[in-house]
Amino acid sequence: MDEAEQLLQRIPGGVELVPDTAFKNGPANTIRDVLGAVPGVITQPKSNVDNRVSIRGSGLTRNYGNRGVNLYMDGIPINTSDGLFDVFEIDPGAYRYVEIYKGANTLGGAVNFVTPTGRNAARFDSRVDGGSFGFLKGQTSSGGASGTFDYFASLSAQREDGYRDHSDGHMARGNANIGYRIAPEAETRFYVNANTWRQRLPGELTKSAALNAPRSADPDFVSQDQQRNIDSLRIANKMRLRFETTEVEFGVFSHRRHVDHPIYRYLDYTVNDYGGFVRATDERTLAGFRNRLVVGTTIINGALDYKEFENVGNAEKGALVFSTRDKAENYASHIENAVYVLPEVAVVAGVQHLHARRGAVNRRSPRRLRPPDRAERGGKGPPAASPFPHPPRHAPGRPGARRMAGRWAPDRTPPGRPTGPLRLPTRLAERPVRCPAVHRRRAPPAFRFPAPWFRAQQPRACRLPCRRTGFPRRRRSSPPRTTGPW
Template identity: 25%
Template sequence: MKIILFLFSSSLLSQVAPRDTILELKEAVVKGYLSTQPLLHTPTSVGIINVNRLRSEADETLLPALNSLPGVRMEERSPGSYRLSLRGSLLRSPWGVRNVKIYMDEFPLTDAGGNTYLNLVDTRSINRIEVLKGPDGSLFGANSGGVVLIDPVGSQQDHSGLELGLSGGSYGMLHQNASLQFQGEESQFNLDQAYLRSDGYRENSAMRRHYIQAAEQWNYSPGNELELFAFYADLQYETPGGLNEQQYAEDPRQARQAAGPNPGAVEQQAGIFNKTLFGGISHEAHFGSNLRHVASVFGSLTDFENPFITNYEVRDERNFGGRTYLELTWEDTGVEATNWKWNLGLEWQQSHHEIVNYDNEGNAIRGALQAADEFKTNSHFYFTSFTANFYDRFTAEAAVSLNFYKYNFEALSAGTAPSGENGFSPQWMPRLSLSYLLNSNLAWRASVSRGYSPPTTAEIRPSNQIVNTDLQAETGWNYETGFRYMSRNNRLQMDASIYFYKMEEAIVRRLDQDGEEFFTNAGGTDQLGFESLISYWFLEPGGDGIIQGLRVTNSYTHNQFEFRNYIQEQDDYSGNRLTGVPRNVLVTGIELRLPHSLTFTAQHNFTDEIPLNNANSVYADSYHLVQAKLMWRAVVNNEHRLEIYAGVDNLLNEKYSLGNDINAFGNRFFNAAPDKNYFAGITFGL
């Protein structure tokens, strides 16, 4: 590989890619709280993944980058089948994203029913990710896990250009992407297209995704900006299903086998087919230097099909809504300056779901009708926050939202549940946060906030097709304190926090005698956690010699999560560890800058054993996962950017299960992850 790179270097290049130390070590900022503020002054726990971090990993998945943040766990049962948790368990998530609110720019990707199709978005269309950890409903509505804010590509560039990329790897992986940007005097247009496919490591685990994303920003007059954003995704992936311990030991690549009256995953051609159109329009207006107004409308259409072992589900989903807020600021100067910001706003969403289940006659052929229901979900909240900074040292933030949630359902077929309506009482979600700079580099912070997370549509009407109107919302209080340190020029960054989240009415997944899922409230949980993150440039980038830059990062997560009072019929799980949560996760990364514009990155992830059922009688083994990537960047003819890279995943060839089916029917807990596999790619920018 190095010989090839040097040949390219000598024959095509007039200069290598310039190193920008300032770019690498500039001050970190947080954008999530409606306006930009320095990370050191931010009084809450925040994780940031920039575009350089995303590009240092395999570019077809977000897993390595997100899992490098403490308190964040992303899993993959098979290519395309993801789930995500922030500071919490996966009790509610057999797949997908629940209990976390996700935004794409100004627009909620999470629908009114609480579900998020994060797997639709292509990684190359993302420029930056912010993770706000812990309950944060004061500005973003109902959640108890946290908020993820995704910044699409485009805003980081100030010129027109075209970028083309192609990568491939083991198990038939192919990822093609193209990005086009037009930069005008008053507008900017971005068009991003991508195609991703994989044959998968296991039987019945192939996937493919077509993705296109467009964004237009138009400053039509001083202080006024209009933004249009849209994407369309066509995603298909097969679901191999879980294996029991014996099957996992004998052949981890096999799909779920037939058992009793139920056929296997291959015979039923189990999988997901998701076609979604998502879009929104946002307007930002500045009235002088102190007052700003933002308003947006958005919506999505989803055509969803899921041939499964026991049925064939078809869903027609429509979601639309709006969000608006005012921001009033006061900025002072001087040694005794006092600056403050006040926000007031609301967000409203409504979802419409038609859910129809048929028999799966085999080979993904629809049979007789089993059940059909219509759901309409209405979610809205009002929010306000006030932030003040005194003497550029002490920051205080007080915020609160008032949340409303209700749903209507109607039976569309005979023999199913009758029509009805269920409304939840309005819920206040306050948050108080403080930050104090002990010196110019070290800040202490503390916060208290309330979490509130109503059940999602998929939990109210799960695969057993019974509408559960008794399911209650999760609630709880989170108490947190921590320290954040940033040296001059940000060469050394450290962050540590400890929190305690006391949850009530935890929602858990259970299975009936036929293996169909349903959800119930399981009493309370005690979730005590510790998180730390360290990043240090031993050698700042831009130096001379063999090693021209060296950075080491380390994140550590400790989860002391337990059921406080959970009794299920004759079984008492009180005091047991929370299902699906590893006790310890340690992630260490290295970035090595070498001559001739070579960069080597590697990451080691240690994940502790994981309890797979509420009784804590079965555990997934701990594992060590090592990934590495070698990348070469340069400039062709003084203007064209060229990037060539190659890497390896699971370098130690560990046998591990990623995306375990917790409390699985027939003890089918395990979803084997790929063994050692490779990837390589090239990107060219005009």
């Protein structure tokens, strides 16, 4: 721990090291017990063990989950691929010390929770905590070493009835690591972190109800039996190599989290994340000056299988109303160099590059956007009109036509326009599209399209009238379009 504190002092900016003696002598139940006394860090309780965590104001507006702060366990990222993290996975009784990086003068930061190893942990340790409103927690841990192997394991479980009605919950958390020294300068370590949480939600109260009956629960939350149930499993491996003046760390990790969350709807989703990282630190003397170079890169990718059902009451699933599959990719690289112009004074420069990609597929609605037909409306109402303002240029079977995602489109594409399935935009234009020359007898379209997208769909006959609505002229460099019967 002394070595870690010396390394923190080399970092320009706000840093803090919290030893386990600062929080294990107290309740050691939530992340607030660890970070609550650190200047610049806000931990606001929300429900039982759940807390809102903010460093210098980051993520204060988040009502669900936490963002804006990077969390690590032994230097391995624990945020999901979309940046979310759940603090219920943080078990204060399982850590040796905690490192807080508050940055220079920016929002956000990072927190690294460091677990013991078999070479610095007690052979056996146990504790029991109890409190008001049915709170009871027990924890036990063990560690040891034998030759080139060492291990550490911690297991805790707790329950509580809660201060308010319909706020009872229980959880169990486990942390373990096994290390093996391949050589005096090479070591590998495997990490396992497993958690389960079952929590009922009491909901919000009006001001009068909070003053007169503060222990009551929202009747809607009770009738729907709203809950938040999470199971998570994280597996990781980290390799450390030491050379003469260079130390290299690299590893891989995976994280699976299942959330069963009946609220006003029944949310059921699974997160599968994976990634890797590599970091290298080189210390040597260059041109008579001590120099320290740090380079690294981290990759976190994942997918979210998300579904929403109707909550018919008593936390029972009804009909499926929403289903998506979201993907996230994150790539981060950094480099930092420190030149010591004096034994205790260094000039530090660094740069970081971030790249993120997000994608989503709506599996509930078809790829082709269309209004529900009469059969889907239960046989009521007029027949549904097509969302397209005009028929396609090429009917099925005509020369020069090809099928794309269930629609017929010409096989000639102007330069600069993407090929493949045509997707309707999510942003709608400010004005409806009307062409008096071609669509005089048609009802106005039920959807509003952006001008560039609509212009790409227009036949040649619509070009002149549509200019009157403010559409720019077509580029002359575009290849001629095949004119259909419309």
